[in-house]
Amino acid sequence: MNQDTRQRILEKNFVVMHKHGFQGTRADKVVKELGITKGAFYHYFENKLTLGYAIVEEIIGPMYQQLWQAVAQESGDPLLALERLLRSIMAQQPMEKVSLGCPLNNLIQEMSPLDEGFRLRLQRILEDMKHSAQRGLERGIREGYVREEVQAEQVAVFLVASTEGAFGMAKVLKSPVFLEQAMEELIGYVRGLGTGKGN
Amino acid sequence: MNQDTRQRILEKNFVVMHKHGFQGTRADKVVKELGITKGAFYHYFENKLTLGYAIVEEIIGPMYQQLWQAVAQESGDPLLALERLLRSIMAQQPMEKVSLGCPLNNLIQEMSPLDEGFRLRLQRILEDMKHSAQRGLERGIREGYVREEVQAEQVAVFLVASTEGAFGMAKVLKSPVFLEQAMEELIGYVRGLGTGKGN
Amino acid sequence: MNQDTRQRILEKNFVVMHKHGFQGTRADKVVKELGITKGAFYHYFENKLTLGYAIVEEIIGPMYQQLWQAVAQESGDPLLALERLLRSIMAQQPMEKVSLGCPLNNLIQEMSPLDEGFRLRLQRILEDMKHSAQRGLERGIREGYVREEVQAEQVAVFLVASTEGAFGMAKVLKSPVFLEQAMEELIGYVRGLGTGKGN
Amino acid sequence: MNQDTRQRILEKNFVVMHKHGFQGTRADKVVKELGITKGAFYHYFENKLTLGYAIVEEIIGPMYQQLWQAVAQESGDPLLALERLLRSIMAQQPMEKVSLGCPLNNLIQEMSPLDEGFRLRLQRILEDMKHSAQRGLERGIREGYVREEVQAEQVAVFLVASTEGAFGMAKVLKSPVFLEQAMEELIGYVRGLGTGKGN
DNA sequence: ACTGTCGGGACGACCCGTTAGT
């Protein structure tokens, strides 16, 4: 197994899938652009579906899990960590990335009704994100950073949903302004969850 | 123009597109299932793209514009109207519809980076929705239903984004629970915008 | 019978066929460009083939018969008439016409192996042309303009063939130079047939 | 590259194209008759156009270049070589080939106004033919076989054009008689170019 | 007699994920 070739296949397909979706990705073309042959491709991946699963597990999953883990950090105000997360999402986006949308969201919309294998893998990622947020909030409540009446799970769900929603909307407007407005309002909402101790 | 045949093509394709996306919709198959021929299809639509545009303009657009217009109603508490809207979205969903996601959101994620014609048409719908929400909120502020410091446009953006986001997330979980949690939290947020006059 | 509509269909199709050939002519498109409907078209012509036959008989045939008839004129030197004919063919050609070739030749090459109806009609035209040349030459011999050993029929065949050949070649070169060279040589050959009486 | 399969595709398509023209050739049908599949076809040729170019370059071109090269031979009377060429063209034709016409001429009439790629490739072949004739004639003049006042280039053009023209006419008459008459007259003309040394 | 609307359906080129054999 030449891990390098495999990795190149994975990454190139991820980029193309980000724009064209899974079904819109033409394995043939990507193979040609990579300068390899179909034989090589099918040496590393059973079929197109397997490749799709690998992209979700090896590229997209780690990407998001790492981001949201910061919220479940061991100490300090989790709401501040959350705000940092939201701001980093908001800030780092050049226009062209915004217009392609969030890779995770894209795949969810496209593939979850069509293929259980995709749906299950994408679901796990989302639940990990939710879980990170939830654990952070729960600790925040215990340590007095977050108001007691906050329902950690429900809020976690809402946070993830709203973030993805903001992304999706920004995509169609091809402008970060929409994204920033939605995120700013979300940050305001997050602050409203706090007791004030964190400041 | 036999509007009936045209309408049947439109509606059937809308249903299929809802599940398979625009690219995933096989015009041939749909034509067969309708019991018509390609001759008939291409009599009414230049090509697949034109059909797609027509679905956005004639089916999806009106659907959402009508829903959100209720928020821009002439009198009464707009926050209550908003809550009614959110609850109706939340309530009416049988499981299978949830797992297909919101048709508008689906198309945005799939097509806006690929085709300007789609993007522009989808953008208009979203902006109409935002506009309805914004007008409702502005009247709410004038009439004392909504707190003065609320930034109507930013909140409108946030509402639309969060709603779509909740939908998208529910889709991957194939369960309305997630949707309900996110919506419940959103409703809580909406209530927080009020002065209390509406109750 | 509105002869005007029929004539417009005929002429427009002739122009398109000149460039795209009979098979390459898309009846649908021409109909659209004429601003009429298929109903009108099929009122005047049974089908595409019938239209093709009509174009040959009513447009192409008369065009060439008229040209070559001059050679079979009643009096004077037929070789001079021939030279005038060749020069007129050579002179009147703007570049774009040259590159489309001779409508008669085009149809012969395309359709005669494929359809007997076409072949027979095109054959008649060619034989008329040959006949005109032959009659002119025969009279020329009788009246002392043309050398006695000239085989009128054989020369007539050769004249028609060479003219069409020169056209065909000029077409691929997209330049009248080739056409002029071949025609000039042909004119030289024609002069060589004379006794000198005509000058 | 399995040259055998590729070659079979090339040759079969050449035969079909000879009768039906390029546009009239149905790639699918030919593929079926060859007992291969569409996949195989598109493995060897990007698309139909590329196949057409390959047929011109690899089959038609060599065919004619070889024939006319004999005229540009190193020694002896070029007019005799020419006569041999014309007689061989005339003689070898069974009726069915005559009625299909000359493959080169057919393609010129059909494709040169429609596609530059075709036109350029066909032009090169014609110019090669002309060049061979011209070189032969020029040597003939130098060595005293051909009369000095003969304009080699103009005559070369005329020869090629007349040959192709004779072919085209024979095609529509579906009889070699026409071809033979025209060729016989052309041979007479060629003899008239000589000084008499060659005999 | 003439024209427009609606529709039929076979066919066209080309694509694409996949496999067999080496």
Add this chain to the structure above:
DNA sequence: ACTAACGGGTCGTCCCGACAGT
């Protein structure tokens, strides 16, 4: 890890007919 081949789609084309209105 690569070449050759597979074969069922995929969107779109194209010639043509049925029939109603004027």
